[in-house]
Amino acid sequence: MSILRGVGIGQGIATGPVVRMAPALPEPAHETSTRGADAERVRAREAMTAVAADLQQRADAAGGAAQDVLEAQAMIAEDPTLTDEVDARIDEGATAEWAVHDAFAGFRATLEAVGGYLGERAADLDDIAQRVLARLQGVAAPGVPDPGHPFVLVARDLAPADTALLKLDQVLALVTSDGGPTSHTAILAREKGIVAVVGAADAAALTDGTTVIVDAAAGTVNDSPTSEELTAAAERIASRAAEDATPAGPGALADGTPISLLANLGKPADAADAVARGAEGVGLFRTEFLFLGASQAPTIEQQRAAYVELLSAFEGRKVVVRLLDAGADKPLAFLNDAHEENPALGLRGLRALRASEDILREQLTALAEADAATSADLWVMAPMVTTVEETAYFTSLAKEYGLKTAGVMVEVPASALLADRVLAHADFASIGTNDLTQYTMAADRLLGSVAGFQDPWHPAVLRLVREVGDAGARLGKPVGICGEAAADPLLAVVLVGLGATSLSMAPSALSDVRRSISQHTLEDARRIAASVLLADDAAGARAAAVDAAQH
The missing domain is CATH 3.20.20.60 (Phosphoenolpyruvate-binding domains)
Incomplete structure (x- = not known):
C-alpha cells in the first residue's frame, strides 16, 4: 500500500480510477515565417481574440469566484501591450506560434518581477499561451480530459479556466502535485464542493486507470486500497450523502453553544x-x-x-x-x-x-x-x-x-x-x-x-x-x-x-x-485552540489541532 500526503480541501472522500491531465503543448520551433508578417499578424490576432471570447464565455457560465478569475484571463488575452509584443516578434520574421510563445514568456517574467496582483496574473499566462498556441495549431487545448466515465483527475495543477467548468458528475476528486490551501484550485474546489487533495508532491507517480481513495479529511491519496478500505470508503460516502440530504439545522457546538x-x-x-x-x-x-x-x-x-x-x-x-x-x-x-x-x-x-x-x-x-x-x-x-x-x-x-x-x-x-x-x-x-x-x-x-x-x-x-x-x-x-x-x-x-x-x-x-x-464543545474548541497557539509554524499548528481534536 502506498499513501500520498497533501493538503485536503474539506472533509470529503471519493474513490475511482485515475485519469491524468494531458501534457502541455511543446515549445514551438524558432523559425522564420514563410507566410509573411501580415498573414502571421492576422493569425495571431484571430487566435488571441478567439481565446479571449472563449474565456469570457466560460466566465459567464461559471459565476462565483471563478468568474472574476476567468474575466481577468480574458482581458490578458487581448492586452494591447501583449499584442504589441507579439507583433514586434512577427515583424522580425517569426511565426505567429513563436511570437506568441516568446511574447507571453517575456510578459510573464515582467509581471512576476512586479509582483502583487500582476504577479498572480503571470501564473495564468502559461494557460492562456497554451490556448492560443492550440488555436494556431488547430489542435485541442490541453485541459481536463473526458474519458466518458467518472474519474479522479490528477494534474500538476489546474488552470482557473479548467477548474471553473469541471463536470461535477464526472470528476470524483482532484489530486494535484502543486498548490496549497489558498491556491486557485483549492479555492474553486472548495466553492464547488469537490473532494480534493492539493500539494501531494508524489502525485506525478500515479498512473492512468489506478483505483485510488482520495480522503480530503486525512489529506491522503491511497493508490493501493484493499477491498476492506474501499468498502469503508463507500460507507463514508453514503453516510455523508445521507447527512447532506437531511435538512440542516442551526450551527451549534456539541454542548449547544450557537x-x-x-x-x-x-x-x-x-x-x-x-x-x-x-x-x-x-x-x-x-x-x-x-x-x-x-x-x-x-x-x-x-x-x-x-x-x-x-x-x-x-x-x-x-x-x-x-x-x-x-x-x-x-x-x-x-x-x-x-x-x-x-x-x-x-x-x-x-x-x-x-x-x-x-x-x-x-x-x-x-x-x-x-x-x-x-x-x-x-x-x-x-x-x-x-x-x-x-x-x-x-x-x-x-x-x-x-x-x-x-x-x-x-x-x-x-x-x-x-x-x-x-x-x-x-x-x-x-x-x-x-x-x-x-x-x-x-x-x-x-x-x-x-x-x-x-x-x-x-x-x-x-x-x-x-x-x-x-x-x-x-x-x-x-x-x-x-x-x-x-x-x-x-x-x-x-x-x-x-x-x-x-x-x-x-x-x-x-x-x-x-x-x-x-x-466539539466550547471547552474542547478552546483547548484545541490553545494547543495550536503553542506551535511554531502553520504545519505544527495544524498537527497540534489534529492531535488535540482526537483526545
Missing part, C-alpha cells in the same frame, strides 16, 4: 444555492460585482435593485454587506487611477472610498433604501479598516444614513491589536483571514512565489484572531470570520475556540463545517 453558519456571496443570484445548503444568513456579500468592469460607478437605483434582490432572499435573517473593496487586486479607474508601486499597501478599501466619498455615500444611500424596503437584518461593514479613527468615521457615517448595525473588517494587524478600541465604536468585527494572513506574514496572497507563507493556520495569524475574539467577548460584540479559513472544518473549530461567534464561507463548505463543530 455558532451562526453564514454564506459568502458575490452576487444576488447566488442566494438560492446558499439557502438550499442551509446558510443561516450572509456573513459577507461582496458588492464589487456592481463596480468591476464599469467605466463609472453604478447609480443608486442600480445598486438598490441588487441589494433588494439579495435582502429579499433572506427575510428575517442577518445579511452582512461589505462596502466596495476596490484597489490592490481590484483596481477601478473611476475610484483611484493613480499608479502605485505596491497597491496592496496603497489606497484600497475604506481608504479609497474615503478619498471618493461621493461613491461611499451613494452606496450607503442605496443600502439604506434597500433596507427600508425589505425585512432582512442588514449589517454593513467597511473593508480594510486600519485605525480607530477610521472606525469612528465609518460607523458614524453609516448611522447618519439610518443603518443600525455598522462594523468593520479586521484585515490588518493594527486593527486586530487595537480590537478593543475598534470595537468600542463598531457594532461588530468581521475578520478577513485572507488579507490578515497576507499582512501578518508580509506575503502577497496573490503571488505564487510566496504562497507557502499564505497559510491562516500560522500561529501569528491566529494570535491576532484571539486578540479580536477576546475584545469581542469583553465588550459583548459579535466577531465573525469571513475568510477562506472559516471553510476549513478543523480550523473552524479553532476559530470558535479563539472567540469567533459566527463563521462565513462558500455555501458548499457549510455541511462539513456544521458537522465538524457539532463534534
Whole structure:
C-alpha cells in the first residue's frame, strides 16, 4: 500500500480510477515565417481574440469566484501591450506560434518581477499561451480530459479556466502535485464542493486507470486500497450523502453553544444555492460585482435593485454587506487611477472610498433604501479598516444614513491589536483571514512565489484572531470570520475556540463545517485552540489541532 500526503480541501472522500491531465503543448520551433508578417499578424490576432471570447464565455457560465478569475484571463488575452509584443516578434520574421510563445514568456517574467496582483496574473499566462498556441495549431487545448466515465483527475495543477467548468458528475476528486490551501484550485474546489487533495508532491507517480481513495479529511491519496478500505470508503460516502440530504439545522457546538453558519456571496443570484445548503444568513456579500468592469460607478437605483434582490432572499435573517473593496487586486479607474508601486499597501478599501466619498455615500444611500424596503437584518461593514479613527468615521457615517448595525473588517494587524478600541465604536468585527494572513506574514496572497507563507493556520495569524475574539467577548460584540479559513472544518473549530461567534464561507463548505463543530464543545474548541497557539509554524499548528481534536 502506498499513501500520498497533501493538503485536503474539506472533509470529503471519493474513490475511482485515475485519469491524468494531458501534457502541455511543446515549445514551438524558432523559425522564420514563410507566410509573411501580415498573414502571421492576422493569425495571431484571430487566435488571441478567439481565446479571449472563449474565456469570457466560460466566465459567464461559471459565476462565483471563478468568474472574476476567468474575466481577468480574458482581458490578458487581448492586452494591447501583449499584442504589441507579439507583433514586434512577427515583424522580425517569426511565426505567429513563436511570437506568441516568446511574447507571453517575456510578459510573464515582467509581471512576476512586479509582483502583487500582476504577479498572480503571470501564473495564468502559461494557460492562456497554451490556448492560443492550440488555436494556431488547430489542435485541442490541453485541459481536463473526458474519458466518458467518472474519474479522479490528477494534474500538476489546474488552470482557473479548467477548474471553473469541471463536470461535477464526472470528476470524483482532484489530486494535484502543486498548490496549497489558498491556491486557485483549492479555492474553486472548495466553492464547488469537490473532494480534493492539493500539494501531494508524489502525485506525478500515479498512473492512468489506478483505483485510488482520495480522503480530503486525512489529506491522503491511497493508490493501493484493499477491498476492506474501499468498502469503508463507500460507507463514508453514503453516510455523508445521507447527512447532506437531511435538512440542516442551526450551527451549534456539541454542548449547544450557537455558532451562526453564514454564506459568502458575490452576487444576488447566488442566494438560492446558499439557502438550499442551509446558510443561516450572509456573513459577507461582496458588492464589487456592481463596480468591476464599469467605466463609472453604478447609480443608486442600480445598486438598490441588487441589494433588494439579495435582502429579499433572506427575510428575517442577518445579511452582512461589505462596502466596495476596490484597489490592490481590484483596481477601478473611476475610484483611484493613480499608479502605485505596491497597491496592496496603497489606497484600497475604506481608504479609497474615503478619498471618493461621493461613491461611499451613494452606496450607503442605496443600502439604506434597500433596507427600508425589505425585512432582512442588514449589517454593513467597511473593508480594510486600519485605525480607530477610521472606525469612528465609518460607523458614524453609516448611522447618519439610518443603518443600525455598522462594523468593520479586521484585515490588518493594527486593527486586530487595537480590537478593543475598534470595537468600542463598531457594532461588530468581521475578520478577513485572507488579507490578515497576507499582512501578518508580509506575503502577497496573490503571488505564487510566496504562497507557502499564505497559510491562516500560522500561529501569528491566529494570535491576532484571539486578540479580536477576546475584545469581542469583553465588550459583548459579535466577531465573525469571513475568510477562506472559516471553510476549513478543523480550523473552524479553532476559530470558535479563539472567540469567533459566527463563521462565513462558500455555501458548499457549510455541511462539513456544521458537522465538524457539532463534534466539539466550547471547552474542547478552546483547548484545541490553545494547543495550536503553542506551535511554531502553520504545519505544527495544524498537527497540534489534529492531535488535540482526537483526545
